[in-house]
Amino acid sequence: MTLIVFGSAIADLVFRVPHLPRPGETVLGEAGAALPGGKGLNQAIAAARDGGDARFVGCVGRDAHGALLRAAALAAGVDVVGLREVEEGSGFACVCVDAEGRNQIAVSAGANRRASAAQVERIPPEATLLMQMEVPPAANAALIARGRAAGARMLLNLAPAAALAPDALRALDLLILNESEAAWIGGRLGQPGDARSLHAALGIGVAVTEGERGVTAVTGEGVLRLPAHRVAVVDTVGAGDAWCGVLAAALDRGLPLEAAMRRASAAGSLACTKPGAAPAMPTAAEIDALLSRS
Template sequence: MPHLPRPGETVLGEAGAALPGGKGLNQAIAAARDGGTVRFFGCVGADANGALLRETARSAGVDVTGLREVEEPTGLACVCVDAAGHNQIAVSIGANKRASAAQVEAIPPGATLLLQMEVPPAENATLLARGRAVGARLLLNLAPAAAMAPEALRALDLLILNESEAAWLGAQLGQVGDARSLHAALGIGVAVTEGERGVTAVTGEGLLHLPAHRVEVVDTVGAGDAWCGVLAAALDQGLPLEAAMRRANAAGALACTKPGAAPAMPQAAAIDALLGS
């Protein structure tokens, strides 16, 4: 559409396709396409959308044996994209509210867990506690922003947010919403993605800023998910944080060059090509 709707405004736009997506699905596909060995846990409905999401993940190389079918309809998002590629998203959570930490079987020591917030926060907190107990690497994308107990967040190895989510969490904690202040408040690694300005991360080893790649933007939907999924895959394969963030930056940029969410998650060869250019 020419611009994103303001409150009370109806904006006419072009017809769009129904495309597979969802934060967890996008991130799982991004990790698998970058060479990760990925198992995806969540819930879909017994409907055509659920079947589409299951097959989309499976065909990308994701193990979907942990994807459960429930009575609620599959989650659905309405995505508006303006002429500059900026987006506005409304989500009907549907079956996602039935996702449970109990679905995740024994967590192998050294595994990487990547979680996001389109599922019940209490289930995320339970899974983080289990992961910390066995020495897993724990990543949480606090998107969409929702309350998590500070003690649950302090279990993380890395908290990933965009600027609006960082500002929201900073307000909850009485802090400035940036990577440095959130790291100081929580004592964990924090990465804040900053759109066309890149990403800033603060860990116990200090501050790291990486600029964004310059690309022709078609649609920014899914860029953050590409970043998270590829970062998780790279860390899981032994890359140090800076190298993993460089791959994630390239993946996020490439996701902006294609429409949609899951279909826009890049292949490893494309990431390698952008990094080598």
């Protein structure tokens, strides 16, 4: 099978702070070296570490951060033939993480603004496409149209929340959101921001991750509700990306949705136990070990 992850690659500068800044407040903290991140790259790495045959398609700059991001993908076993270098600087993020592992993130898209659906040269009918919203929405819409025509499975993580053409949303197999993103799109559709209401409004599968309460998914086959795993939280950055990447990898291997969600939920929980985004993506062995204890 083939898993194509189309999305962003972003270098993260993580600040450890005693509490998250309020408007107008300066908080002293500690930061280390830049770490690989970006929703697209995180999800591709998560998929590859869970044994997925992941291909990452996106853009980085011809700079040190671009080299860092490419190296991180290669080290995880991700195919980077579709990763293009452009003149614009690589995407960059400032991540604040407090003592309880909560985070605030500001992102400069940089080279990710140049990502194009044309970089995906061929979409096999058996492929799984996974997308997010840190690249131009028009590029996602174009790729969704091509994927639907090819007969591929299409997953979109609507993160960060941003407008996408209704026809593109309705062409998806599964829309993945957290609670704030679900509330946002629910408001735009004139619906409550829960998985059941969004499924009814869009006519597609919808999965809403709910933090420590777990995840709810609604498809044409019914409702799936899974609890979260209890873990010692260090940093919640990247938890949603671990969930999405492992879910896509599991579906691409032929697992049914419930089994894929169980792996994804374990991966999301495990990502909270380590600092950083891409470096925190768990391995298949770690996921299997957590599931065996549950």
